[in-house]
Amino acid sequence: MTPTAAAEITLSHRFADELPELAVDWQAVEPPASQLLVLNDALAADLGVDPAYLRSPEGVGFLTGVAVPEGARPVAQAYAGHQFGAFNPRLGDGRALLLGEITDREGALRDIHLKGSGPTPFSRGGDGFAAVGPMLREYIVGEAMHALGIPTTRALAVVATGRTVRRESDLPGAVLTRVASSHLRVGTFVLARATGDIPLLQRLVDHAIARHYPHLGGAENRALALLDAVIDAQARLIARWMLVGFVHGVMNTDNMTISGETIDYGPCAFLDAFDVGAVFSSIDQQGRYAYGAQPAIGEWNLARFAEALLPLLAEGADAAGVDAAVAAAQQSLAAYRETYNATWAEGMHAKLGGTPDDERTAVLVNDMFDMLAMARVDDTSFFRRLASAARGDREPARALFADPAPFDLWVERWLTLAPDPDLMDRVNPLYIPRNHLVEEALAAATDGDLAPLDDLVEVIRHPFTARPGLARYEEPAPAAFGPYVTYCGT
Ligand code: AMP
Ligand code: MG
Numbered sequence: 001m002t003p004t005a006a007a008e009i010t011l012s013h014r015f016a017d018e019l020p021e022l023a024v025d026w027q028a029v030e031p032p033a034s035q036l037l038v039l040n041d042a043l044a045a046d047l048g049v050d051p052a053y054l055r056s057p058e059g060v061g062f063l064t065g066v067a068v069p070e071g072a073r074p075v076a077q078a079y080a081g082h083q084f085g086a087f088n089p090r091l092g093d094g095r096a097l098l099l100g101e102i103t104d105r106e107g108a109l110r111d112i113h114l115k116g117s118g119p120t121p122f123s124r125g126g127d128g129f130a131a132v133g134p135m136l137r138e139y140i141v142g143e144a145m146h147a148l149g150i151p152t153t154r155a156l157a158v159v160a161t162g163r164t165v166r167r168e169s170d171l172p173g174a175v176l177t178r179v180a181s182s183h184l185r186v187g188t189f190v191l192a193r194a195t196g197d198i199p200l201l202q203r204l205v206d207h208a209i210a211r212h213y214p215h216l217g218g219a220e221n222r223a224l225a226l227l228d229a230v231i232d233a234q235a236r237l238i239a240r241w242m243l244v245g246f247v248h249g250v251m252n253t254d255n256m257t258i259s260g261e262t263i264d265y266g267p268c269a270f271l272d273a274f275d276v277g278a279v280f281s282s283i284d285q286q287g288r289y290a291y292g293a294q295p296a297i298g299e300w301n302l303a304r305f306a307e308a309l310l311p312l313l314a315e316g317a318d319a320a321g322v323d324a325a326v327a328a329a330q331q332s333l334a335a336y337r338e339t340y341n342a343t344w345a346e347g348m349h350a351k352l353g354g355t356p357d358d359e360r361t362a363v364l365v366n367d368m369f370d371m372l373a374m375a376r377v378d379d380t381s382f383f384r385r386l387a388s389a390a391r392g393d394r395e396p397a398r399a400l401f402a403d404p405a406p407f408d409l410w411v412e413r414w415l416t417l418a419p420d421p422d423l424m425d426r427v428n429p430l431y432i433p434r435n436h437l438v439e440e441a442l443a444a445a446t447d448g449d450l451a452p453l454d455d456l457v458e459v460i461r462h463p464f465t466a467r468p469g470l471a472r473y474e475e476p477a478p479a480a481f482g483p484y485v486t487y488c489g490t
């Protein structure tokens with residue numbers, strides 16, 4: 001701990017103070033040889049922290065949790081979760097720490113959290129560490145999502161630790177410093193419920209409302225109000241994922257936030273060819289978390305959230321009370337599909353240039369997805385190039401089809417709706433972190449060359465604005481890239 005660190009940053013410890021049953025005081029392991037790989041200057045500025053300080057040796061000590069500000073109280077957070085559907089009552093931060101909460105420039109509380117900071121009481125046989133590649137992937141994809149306007153946690157920094165971590169092979173180790181509006185998860189509530197301590201569950205509800213939904217503080221039933229708010233936030237979030245072709249890859253209930261931010265970028269990826277069955281995670285053999293399965297999995301996870309809240313949803317623990325609670329939960333859960341469908345439909349109308357919300361568009365959209373799936377067309381390129389067709393040049397989109405006949409028929413129908421290409425360019429990204437480019441950047445970074453990663457992040461920070469000289473970032477993966485697989489050996 002250094003005086004400089006204490007002077008620069010103040011961290012509160014509201015989670016640790018208000019929910020001590022869900023926190024274990026803990027410390028990060030000192031890295032053998034820290035080296036700052038990337039620093040998110042823009043995010044540092046949002047937090048009111050001087051990037052020059054974070055680049056200093058003291059700052060890197062802060063980013064890795066070995067030089068915590070005076071008065072901070074780092075903790076490993078406890079949570080449960082359903083992993084691929086199977087309940088696990090004891091997950092928790094097995095390789096992570098909540099350093100504390102910082103008050104950002106706008107006065108909002110944001111968690112400063114470490115991933116890869118060493119073993120904790122929740123490590124369950126894991127080593128507690130993380131590798132450079134996956135931590136940098138989290139940085140890249142989080143920045144892409146933020147730039148696309150999709151709620152997300154973000155990386156403030158990635159620091160190489162100089163430690164070798166053993167996975168399928170020996171890999172360089174890293175710590176990710178993550179910023180989130182909180183790390184409250186569905187799994188946090190599932191754990192609180194599993195303890196049987198109902199006052200703890202109510203305290204957790206109140207903590208979550210204070211942090212994320214303060215306008216609900218006066219609600220008649222705060223747990224029910226929180227349930228509705230989280231259902232709404234997650235329905236909107238998952239609709240946004242679907243509209244940009246994002247596949248999270250591991251939607252366990254411990255990876256679903258109460259805030260409605262995307263969290264835990266593991267085996268995640270953006271679609272190349274449109275395919276509802278797309279799975280990128282090596283361990284997802286059944287396709288539980290396939291692209292097209294995500295909306296239903298979101299609903300399943302929220303049902304687990306509702307179950308956790310049941311004792312608070314209605315008065316009385318007798319049969320009548322339980323029936324009333326279940327009825328309330330079911331009514332709340334019914335809103336998920338409505339909100340999801342409405343958000344998705346609104347987004348899809350914009351992607352297609354402001355098509356009317358009517359039966360004609362609905363049929364056109366269905367036919368479009370049949371056509372895209374059949375032809376295995378690159379999802380991102382299709383929507384972006386379609387704007388050219390609205391401007392009079394069908395060739396760029398047409399060229400994506402080996403057999404253009406179905407496209408020729410479809411585009412004719414679509415053009416009769418007078419789509420607005422400028423609207424399309426505002427919502428259909430040109431630059432996403434394409435899988436082959438992410439792999440190229442991570443491989444180079446693992447070998448010590450950060451230039452491809454820096455270039456990629458620079459490009460995806462402005463996903464909608466076409467710029468000269470960036471053609472390779474627009475192109476679909478070359479055929480030689482093959483099917484993309486990411487490994488959970490994170
Ligand atoms: P994830 O699927 O990455 O969200 O992780 C699921 C659970 O496994 C969490 O409780 C993590 O803390 C834990 N975990 C993942 N990797 C490790 C590791 N290398 N060492 C210890 N715990 C880990
Ligand atoms: Mg997780």
